[in-house]
Amino acid sequence: MIRTGGVQQMARGLCQIMGREISKGNFNTNIRQMTPRGTLQLPWSINSVRTMAPRDFSLPNSSWGSDMRRLYEHYNSQCEVETDDGEKKWGVWRRLPSYNRSLKYATGGVYLSKIIQSKARLFTRNIRAQGAGFEYVVFVNKQEQKCVCVFQAGHLLEGPPGHVHGGAIATMIDTVTGTHATYLSGPVMTANLNINYRSPISLGSTVLLTCSLDKKEGRKTFVSCQVTNTDSSKLHTEATGLFLSITMGHLLGG
Amino acid sequence: MIRTGGVQQMARGLCQIMGREISKGNFNTNIRQMTPRGTLQLPWSINSVRTMAPRDFSLPNSSWGSDMRRLYEHYNSQCEVETDDGEKKWGVWRRLPSYNRSLKYATGGVYLSKIIQSKARLFTRNIRAQGAGFEYVVFVNKQEQKCVCVFQAGHLLEGPPGHVHGGAIATMIDTVTGTHATYLSGPVMTANLNINYRSPISLGSTVLLTCSLDKKEGRKTFVSCQVTNTDSSKLHTEATGLFLSITMGHLLGG
Numbered sequence: 238m239i240r241t242g243g244v245q246q247m248a249r250g251l252c253q254i255m256g257r258e259i260s261k262g263n264f265n266t267n268i269r270q271m272t273p274r275g276t277l278q279l280p281w282s283i284n285s286v287r288t289m290a291p292r293d294f295s296l297p298n299s300s301w302g303s304d305m306r307r308l309y310e311h312y313n314s315q316c317e318v319e320t321d322d323g324e325k326k327w328g329v330w331r332r333l334p335s336y337n338r339s340l341k342y343a344t345g346g347v348y349l350s351k352i353i354q355s356k357a358r359l360f361t362r363n364i365r366a367q368g369a370g371f372e373y374v375v376f377v378n379k380q381e382q383k384c385v386c387v388f389q390a391g392h393l394l395e396g397p398p399g400h401v402h403g404g405a406i407a408t409m410i411d412t413v414t415g416t417h418a419t420y421l422s423g424p425v426m427t428a429n430l431n432i433n434y435r436s437p438i439s440l441g442s443t444v445l446l447t448c449s450l451d452k453k454e455g456r457k458t459f460v461s462c463q464v465t466n467t468d469s470s471k472l473h474t475e476a477t478g479l480f481l482s483i484t485m486g487h488l489l490g491g
Numbered sequence: 492m493i494r495t496g497g498v499q500q501m502a503r504g505l506c507q508i509m510g511r512e513i514s515k516g517n518f519n520t521n522i523r524q525m526t527p528r529g530t531l532q533l534p535w536s537i538n539s540v541r542t543m544a545p546r547d548f549s550l551p552n553s554s555w556g557s558d559m560r561r562l563y564e565h566y567n568s569q570c571e572v573e574t575d576d577g578e579k580k581w582g583v584w585r586r587l588p589s590y591n592r593s594l595k596y597a598t599g600g601v602y603l604s605k606i607i608q609s610k611a612r613l614f615t616r617n618i619r620a621q622g623a624g625f626e627y628v629v630f631v632n633k634q635e636q637k638c639v640c641v642f643q644a645g646h647l648l649e650g651p652p653g654h655v656h657g658g659a660i661a662t663m664i665d666t667v668t669g670t671h672a673t674y675l676s677g678p679v680m681t682a683n684l685n686i687n688y689r690s691p692i693s694l695g696s697t698v699l700l701t702c703s704l705d706k707k708e709g710r711k712t713f714v715s716c717q718v719t720n721t722d723s724s725k726l727h728t729e730a731t732g733l734f735l736s737i738t739m740g741h742l743l744g745g
Contacts, residue, residue, distance in 0.1 A: 360656035363647035393617035402614035403681040404662025411657040427657045
């Protein structure tokens with residue numbers, strides 16, 4: 238029998254679905270309320286848990302250009318603020334870590350990918366070479382129910398000559414709107430994406446995805462998203478996403 | 492000055508935009524009608540043209556499972572038929588070749604990727620390992636204005652644990668609806684994708700994307716798409732796509 242704390246940790250890990258990452262401490266639901274029998278059956282032993290943290294892909298690397306670094310610093314500097322007394326406290330923004338498996342880890346150091354063996358990799362983090370694919374970092378603002386993603390498009394994401402593939406843009410929109418919906422509503426699945434492509438995005442450029450909550454209705458969370466250049470003066474793409482809340486049973490195939 | 496034939500060949504190559512491939516012989520528009528001054532300025536010398544054909548990713552490889560192979564054979568066997576006289580002629584279906592650059596080549600063996608040097612790769616063909624990413628082949632049926640794609644989802648396309656990422660599904664929908672629109676209307680760009688996710692797709696499984704023309708209105712081509720299991724008994728995803736016809740000037744950034 239696994240201790241409740243461990244199961245809760247795993248539940249947080251499981252919420253990294255659809256390429257979304259939720260921040261530590263936002264998953265307060267007791268997992269025992271989510272499964273029919275009040276417990277979660279685990280097909281592995283807790284003894285095999287490894288505590289070393291996996292690579293966090295949302296941290297800066299040498300492939301990041303000046304736009305990507307500047308915007309990262311802009312939001313990251315607002316994640317922790319210093320009070321007049323010299324103490325540090327959380328700011329309005331929170332950076333979300335990002336790993337290369339949807340079911341990568343549970344917060345607190347429990348490393349699920351070592352328990353559930355698989356060669357599967359999260360679609361947006363499946364390329365090893367830094368800067369070649371999706372370079373992105375997501376920040377959420379709980380007060381304003383807003384979320385931003387700084388995204389630098391690598392050369393392996395080509396669609397039209399010299400420009401980002403419409404599917405790669407859709408992938409980032411699904412990822413960021415889904416992350417935002419998960420942050421606001423707990424575990425969700427994408428039900429609809431409606432995407433209007435206004436202006437192509439050049440390969441290698443950095444863009445900003447800005448998401449906001451439109452409304453919540455029962456199990457439904459409606460999120461909208463705009464993809465703009467870095468100073469928000471040019472709209473590249475706009476989209477809406479509808480997400481349905483799911484239970485841990487859904488997540489585990491129940 | 493390049494000869495018209497060469498330019499037309501390149502125009503065919505250029506129509507492989509947005510991850511779409513159009514079949515040989517379907518691009519009859521004279522390129523001189525498409526650019527303001529009646530000629531296309533080329534920033535390279537024709538002397539550097541290489542005639543060796545690049546790898547065609549739409550052909551079977553050892554990673555293809557039984558479903559993928561069976562459906563490939565089903566459509567491929569209808570691409571060429573034998574008459575009573577023992578002669579071979581085109582069938583109702585046509586397999587579209589697929590390369591790892593949007594601007595890879597011009598039909599007739601002109602290999603543009605050697606002319607326009609770039610490390611950019613088509614998003615859907617950017618993974619070297621066979622079977623790890625998108626394995627797919629597109630067939631078009633001009634008579635019925637219909638298009639099918641057999642798609643096997645590799646382990647690097649994960650979204651929810653054990654299932655295909657919504658962005659990877661959107662990518663295939665954009666690719667196949669866009670290919671169909673290009674086949675019917677010539678060069679196009681995606682203006683809108685509206686995607687309803689009905690049922691998750693298991694990682695490693697093979698699905699069928701079936702596209703049909705809804706209508707054409709001036710520059711607009713409306714295509715719908717269904718993603719089903721291989722016997723079409725289960726609907727995974729359905730979508731509509733709106734595509735705008737563009738000129739060669741648009742394609743070349745004019």
